[in-house]
Amino acid sequence: MMEPAIVNNDSKSTIMARMCCWPQDMSKSLIANVVTLLGMTKKLAKDDPRRVIYSLKVGLALTLVSLFYYFQPLYNTFDDSATWAIITVVVVFEYTVGATLVKGLNRAMGTFLAVALAAGTNHLASLFGNIGEAILIGLFVFIFATTSTFIRFFPKIKRRYDYVFLIFILTFSFISVLGFREETHIIEIAHKRMSTVAIGIVVTVLINILIYPIWAGQELHNSIALNMEKIGQCLQGFGAVYMRTDGEAKSKDTSKSYFQGYQSVLHSKSSEETLANFARWEPPHGQFRYRHPWNKYVKLGFLSRQCAYRIDALKAYCNLDIKLTQKFQEEIKEACIKMSLESGNALKELSVCVREMKYPSSLVNAHICSSKAELETLKTLLKSISLYNNTKSNQQSEVLIQTIPMVTVVYLLTDIVDYTEKMAATTYELATIACLGKSKVMNAAEVSPKKSANNFDETNNQPTNQLILITIAEQSDMTANSLYN
Amino acid sequence: MMEPAIVNNDSKSTIMARMCCWPQDMSKSLIANVVTLLGMTKKLAKDDPRRVIYSLKVGLALTLVSLFYYFQPLYNTFDDSATWAIITVVVVFEYTVGATLVKGLNRAMGTFLAVALAAGTNHLASLFGNIGEAILIGLFVFIFATTSTFIRFFPKIKRRYDYVFLIFILTFSFISVLGFREETHIIEIAHKRMSTVAIGIVVTVLINILIYPIWAGQELHNSIALNMEKIGQCLQGFGAVYMRTDGEAKSKDTSKSYFQGYQSVLHSKSSEETLANFARWEPPHGQFRYRHPWNKYVKLGFLSRQCAYRIDALKAYCNLDIKLTQKFQEEIKEACIKMSLESGNALKELSVCVREMKYPSSLVNAHICSSKAELETLKTLLKSISLYNNTKSNQQSEVLIQTIPMVTVVYLLTDIVDYTEKMAATTYELATIACLGKSKVMNAAEVSPKKSANNFDETNNQPTNQLILITIAEQSDMTANSLYN
Numbered sequence: 020m021m022e023p024a025i026v027n028n029d030s031k032s033t034i035m036a037r038m039c040c041w042p043q044d045m046s047k048s049l050i051a052n053v054v055t056l057l058g059m060t061k062k063l064a065k066d067d068p069r070r071v072i073y074s075l076k077v078g079l080a081l082t083l084v085s086l087f088y089y090f091q092p093l094y095n096t097f098d099d100s101a102t103w104a105i106i107t108v109v110v111v112f113e114y115t116v117g118a119t120l121v122k123g124l125n126r127a128m129g130t131f132l133a134v135a136l137a138a139g140t141n142h143l144a145s146l147f148g149n150i151g152e153a154i155l156i157g158l159f160v161f162i163f164a165t166t167s168t169f170i171r172f173f174p175k176i177k178r179r180y181d182y183v184f185l186i187f188i189l190t191f192s193f194i195s196v197l198g199f200r201e202e203t204h205i206i207e208i209a210h211k212r213m214s215t216v217a218i219g220i221v222v223t224v225l226i227n228i229l230i231y232p233i234w235a236g237q238e239l240h241n242s243i244a245l246n247m248e249k250i251g252q253c254l255q256g257f258g259a260v261y262m263r264t265d266g267e268a269k270s271k272d273t274s275k276s277y278f279q280g281y282q283s284v285l286h287s288k289s290s291e292e293t294l295a296n297f298a299r300w301e302p303p304h305g306q307f308r309y310r311h312p313w314n315k316y317v318k319l320g321f322l323s324r325q326c327a328y329r330i331d332a333l334k335a336y337c338n339l340d341i342k343l344t345q346k347f348q349e350e351i352k353e354a355c356i357k358m359s360l361e362s363g364n365a366l367k368e369l370s371v372c373v374r375e376m377k378y379p380s381s382l383v384n385a386h387i388c389s390s391k392a393e394l395e396t397l398k399t400l401l402k403s404i405s406l407y408n409n410t411k412s413n414q415q416s417e418v419l420i421q422t423i424p425m426v427t428v429v430y431l432l433t434d435i436v437d438y439t440e441k442m443a444a445t446t447y448e449l450a451t452i453a454c455l456g457k458s459k460v461m462n463a464a465e466v467s468p469k470k471s472a473n474n475f476d477e478t479n480n481q482p483t484n485q486l487i488l489i490t491i492a493e494q495s496d497m498t499a500n501s502l503y504n
Numbered sequence: 505m506m507e508p509a510i511v512n513n514d515s516k517s518t519i520m521a522r523m524c525c526w527p528q529d530m531s532k533s534l535i536a537n538v539v540t541l542l543g544m545t546k547k548l549a550k551d552d553p554r555r556v557i558y559s560l561k562v563g564l565a566l567t568l569v570s571l572f573y574y575f576q577p578l579y580n581t582f583d584d585s586a587t588w589a590i591i592t593v594v595v596v597f598e599y600t601v602g603a604t605l606v607k608g609l610n611r612a613m614g615t616f617l618a619v620a621l622a623a624g625t626n627h628l629a630s631l632f633g634n635i636g637e638a639i640l641i642g643l644f645v646f647i648f649a650t651t652s653t654f655i656r657f658f659p660k661i662k663r664r665y666d667y668v669f670l671i672f673i674l675t676f677s678f679i680s681v682l683g684f685r686e687e688t689h690i691i692e693i694a695h696k697r698m699s700t701v702a703i704g705i706v707v708t709v710l711i712n713i714l715i716y717p718i719w720a721g722q723e724l725h726n727s728i729a730l731n732m733e734k735i736g737q738c739l740q741g742f743g744a745v746y747m748r749t750d751g752e753a754k755s756k757d758t759s760k761s762y763f764q765g766y767q768s769v770l771h772s773k774s775s776e777e778t779l780a781n782f783a784r785w786e787p788p789h790g791q792f793r794y795r796h797p798w799n800k801y802v803k804l805g806f807l808s809r810q811c812a813y814r815i816d817a818l819k820a821y822c823n824l825d826i827k828l829t830q831k832f833q834e835e836i837k838e839a840c841i842k843m844s845l846e847s848g849n850a851l852k853e854l855s856v857c858v859r860e861m862k863y864p865s866s867l868v869n870a871h872i873c874s875s876k877a878e879l880e881t882l883k884t885l886l887k888s889i890s891l892y893n894n895t896k897s898n899q900q901s902e903v904l905i906q907t908i909p910m911v912t913v914v915y916l917l918t919d920i921v922d923y924t925e926k927m928a929a930t931t932y933e934l935a936t937i938a939c940l941g942k943s944k945v946m947n948a949a950e951v952s953p954k955k956s957a958n959n960f961d962e963t964n965n966q967p968t969n970q971l972i973l974i975t976i977a978e979q980s981d982m983t984a985n986s987l988y989n
Contacts, residue, residue, distance in 0.1 A: 063657055070657045078650035081673070082642050085681045102678050109674040157567050165563035172548055172555045188566070189594040193587050196570045286773060332817055427912045 072231050073114055080108045080226045084219060103212060107219025112227065117235035117297025119227045122182060123220040124300075129186025130216045134209040136163070137194040141205045156199050160192050167191075228302075235297035236307050240373075242294070243316045246287060246323045247370035247442065249280030253330050254363030254435065258356045284327040291320040306376055308453070315449040319373065322442045326366075329431045329438075347400055351425050354397045358432050361390035362439050369439070369446055378450045379443045387443065390436050397429050557716050558599055565593045565711045569704060588697060592704025597712065602720035602782025604712045607667060608705040609785075614671025615701045619694040621648070622679040626690045641684050645677050713787075720782035721792050725858075727779070728801045731772060731808045732855035732927065734765030738815050739848030739920065743841045769812040776805040791861055793938070800934040804858065807927045811851075814916045814923075832885055836910050839882045843917050846875035847924045854924070854931055863935045864928045872928065875921050882914050 064071050084104045111126055113119045144155035167184045170176055176184065194212065198205035295313045303309045365386035372379050549556050569589045596611055598604045629640035652669045655661055661669065679697060683690035780798045788794045850871035857864050 059658065060654075063654075070654060074650045074654040077653040077673075078646040081649045081677050082646045085642060085645055085677060102682065105677050105681065106674055109670065109677070157570060160570055161563040161567045164566045165559045168562040169545075169548075169555060169559040173544065185594065188562075189591055192566050192570060192590050192594070196590065197587065288771060289774070328813060328816060331813060427915055430912055 069231070069233055073233065076226055076230055077108075077112050079230075080112060080222055081105065083226070084108050084222055103215040104219040104222070107216050108223050111220055111223045114233060115235035115238060115294075115297055116227055116232050117294075117299070117301045119224060120300045121297055123224055125180065125182040126186050126216065127220060128180075129183040130190050130213060132183070133187045133190035134194060134213055137191050137198065138205050138209050141195055141198045144199075152199060156195050160195060163191050164188050232304070234301055234304055234307070235294045236301055236311065236313065237305065239291060239294040239298055239313065239316050240307075240376075242287070242291065243319050243323070244370045244374040246284045246320065247366055247373060249284055250323055250326045250330065251363045251366030251368075251370060253281045254359045254366065256363075257330070257333060258358075258360035258363060281327045281330045284323055285331065287320060287324065291317060306453075312449055312452040315445055315452070318445050319442060319449070322438050322445065326435050326438050329435050333428060333431050348425065350400055351397060351429070354393045354400065355425065355428055355432060358390045358393040358397070358429075358436065361386045361393065362432070362436050365390065365439050366442070369442055372446050373449070376450060376453050379446050383443055387436065387440055390439075394429075394433060394436065401426070401429075554716070554718050558718065561711055561715055562593075562597050564715075565597060565707055566590065568711070569593050569707055588700040589704040589707070592701050593708050596705055596708045599718060600720035600723060600779075600782055601712055601717050602779075602784070602786045604709060605785045606782055608709055610665065610667040611671050611701065612705060613665075614668040615675050615698060617668070618672045618675035619679060619698055622676050622683065623690050623694050626680055626683045629684075637684060641680050645680060648676050649673050717789070719786055719789055719792075720779045721786055721796065721798065722790065724776060724779040724783055724798065724801050725792075725861075727772070727776065728804050728808070729855045729859040731769045731805065732851055732858060734769060735808055735811045735815065736848045736851030736853075736855060738766045739844045739851065741848075742815070742818060743843075743845035743848060766812045766815045769808055770816065772805060772809065776802060791938075797934055797937040800930055800937070803930050804927060804934070807923050807930065811920050811923050814920050818913060818916050833910065835885055836882060836914070839878045839885065840910065840913055840917060843875045843878040843882070843914075843921065846871045846878065847917070847921050850875065850924050851927070854927055857931050858934070861935060861938050864931050868928055872921065872925055875924075879914075879918060879921065886911070886914075 107126065111119060111123045113122055140159045141156065144152040144159070147155055167188050171181055171184050190212070194205070194208060197208055295317050298307075298311070298313045301307075303311075365383050368383045368386060369379060372383065592611065596604060596607045598607055625644045626641065629637045629644070632640055652673050656666055656669050675697065679690070679693055682693055780802050783792075783796070783798045786792075788796075850868050853868045853871060854864060857868065
């Protein structure tokens with residue numbers, strides 16, 4: 020009976036102690052939370068200072084638009100509908116210039132369409148007396164809202180003009196109902212609405228372009244180059260860390276840091292396509308001219324993803340502890356390491372070329388060539404497997420089964436080398452179109468990219484672009500120097 | 505000199521003829537366009553009639569909300585701010601109930617936060633005279649707009665509360681500026697704004713739930729089952745069409761129809777996660793109770809995607825024309841066909857179980873067992889390769905190299921069988937939690953799913969759940985019958 024009493028006393032004193040400590044604990048945890056939050060904020064701002072700049076730009080645009088209310092004359096002209104300028108700024112002010120332009124254009128189109136239709140239907144309805152007008156306007160709202168909601172399901176519309184129809188429904192219902200009640204004429208409402216929305220769009224676009232603009236094109240450019248670099252790093256890591264079977268180099272931390280990158284590449288499709296879509300609307304800026312070949316970036320992104328899928332499959336074979344009992348297994352392993360390392364080096368080099376928008380250097384070609392040379396070595400090795408016939412038959416079959424995962428790795432790496440070559444060709448095309456202008460592109464197309472494209476089509480799995488790549492490299496050393504220095 | 509004249513005459517008469525035909529051509533192409541559009545509309549509506557219903561619901565909600573303007577007394581209470589109800593309906597009325605609830609809640613939170621803060625800051629600013637008030641309000645708008653724009657960059661906020669902060673910025677700027685100018689008190693404006701937004705949300709949510717609701721949970725449920733079926737069909741197709749080397753069965757149309765499905769599974773991640781997020785907010789409906797295990801669907805989706813990645817890799821090996829010179833190659837091929845077919849059958853069967861939310865049937869287990877049996881056959885076959893020693897050494901190595909792609913196929917199929925087993929276990933867990941309620945789940949967890957989960961963790965690549973699956977199947981025949989009949 021004693022024990023429970025002691026426990027009770029203990030728990031009572033604990034509760035008392037907790038009650039006393041509560042304010043202290045509370046303030047401590049509050050301080051800890053604030054510190055964590057400040058740390059996160061600092062990290063977010065430090066990782067990408069443009070976030071802070073963007074936030075300040077939004078604040079500035081909103082304050083500017085609020086001026087409509089501070090100045091009496093402007094207020095008299097627009098009265099309440101000036102709040103539409105505020106709404107427009109908040110909704111249209113996107114992170115990149117391209118996105119802002121597309122959204123602004125969509126909002127303008129939707130508003131214009133709605134205002135025009137609402138004015139028409141209201142005029143029609145006003146011919147039918149007061150009750151008839153109310154019924155007709157209700158009917159119009161129902162019909163137009165239903166129709167345009169349905170239109171938003173069309174795949175083409177959904178991809179490009181979804182926002183137009185959202186704004187259309189909103190503005191149409193809004194204006195036709197307002198026009199029915201207000202004493203003022205519908206044309207006046209329509210005019211006010213359109214001018215305030217236009218003011219909102221103009222202020223947003225001007226501030227977004229004039230003050231430290233963030234271009235969707237530049238974002239796409241950087242993201243593609245970064246993804247190629249990540250894939251390259253993974254391959255280097257695969258060569259350096261994973262294929263080592265001696266255990267000590269396989270520390271989890273090292274391998275994790277190498278393999279972190281490619282995961283984000285797997286799901287990059289939609290963001291890249293969106294950025295490419297926005298980039299097309301942007302005016303020429305920096306190194307990007309009018310009609311910059313954005314589709315080449317989409318192609319590079321596609322090829323990077325294909326590599327990432329292969330790396331995902333490769334990862335499964337990394338943790339297999341293969342006992343290398345034969346000399347040829349040792350040799351296969353070494354060749355795999357070199358092949359992976361070389362294609363990793365090629366991709367990293369290529370990512371620099373994409374970043375600086377220049378022709379693939381001769382170094383890229385050298386790396387691709389040596390990874391292909393390793394592939395040839397591997398083929399010879401595989402052919403020589405049957406020469407190890409001096410062991411017993413049963414033991415040999417064991418050795419063969421152990422070798423099979425390594426052969427799969429070879430196949431996956433072959434695919435990756437293939438895609439690396441295609442990326443080199445696409446980078447060459449990109450540099451050609453971006454640097455030489457239209458007239459020279461035609462000449463270049465006759466000489467090289469077409470040839471390489473044909474090669475890809477004809478030889479399905481292993482395009483033999485070695486020769487072309489050498490030509491590319493030779494040209495690039497010449498042209499790149501004359502262009503960039 | 506004659507020829508050009510003739511040409512000129514010819515071209516003139518052509519132009520004349522074209523001018524005459526122009527209205528006819530125009531009307532013809534117009535009619536053709538309208539017919540195409542009508543066809544597309546009909547197809548869209550027929551593919552999913554809920555699209556039409558959703559559009560009608562939006563129309564109805566907007567017409568209902570417009571009633572605020574038709575009835576004089578309501579109009580006098582809310583005047584212009586009643587347009588906010590219209591805007592709320594248009595923006596909040598999402599396709600599924602879950603999405604509508606989440607967006608409505610976000611909008612309500614954002615509005616409430618903004619109104620409360622705007623009232624506070626306006627009261628503070630009013631203490632500083634007219635000019636001081638204008639400057640202070642401008643400053644507050646700038647600070648709050650900047651801060652909340654930056655907050656939207658926090659990953660957690662971006663994922664869940666992005667819309668809250670958008671609405672917050674909008675409403676805050678709007679009300680604090682309006683409150684500064686208006687003769688009416690800020691509390692009145694705030695009250696009007698909040699009630700109209702609330703009316704909009706209530707009307708939207710009621711119409712969305714009461715009239716033919718489209719549940720995010722049901723969508724997720726169907727999409728997961730469909731994806732599993734697609735993967736199953738691909739595997740069946742791979743067995744039936746691709747591994748045949750006799751050419752005639754490899755007709756492109758047949759293979760295309762088999763292989764169309766899995767592509768959409770590759771990119772299903774974000775849509776499934778979004779649906780699962782929305783489904784959590786939905787009230788119990790149909791076969792889905794409160795706290796339905798939506799995370800199990802996300803897991804099934806993840807496993808389906810893993811299978812789809814493997815199928816993507818398999819596709820590369822389909823077009824290889826392997827010359828089967830040896831009996832053992834013939835046997836490997838046959839075993840691969842059976843293995844693929846059996847796991848395809850298992851997945852199709854499982855998809856039916858998920859769709860009907862019942863325990864995996866004994867049929868699923870039978871299919872998985874026989875695909876594993878094929879795997880054992882394959883292992884024995886591979887071990888026996890070295891027995892084919894009677895041919896010349898060089899010829900043998902050729903045969904071995906030809907066999908290597910088939911071995912890769914075996915490895916990929918092994919992965920797929922592994923994932924199929926995991927899917928069977930997850931389907932079992934899903935059925936247990938969904939059908940038996942909380943108390944029984946605890947018991948079940950002690951018996952089966954925990955065991956199977958451990959198995960997955962410990963044996964990394966080849967979980968040996970055969971025994972458990974047999975238990976599952978036996979139980980399921982019992983429980984499923986007692987539950988569903």
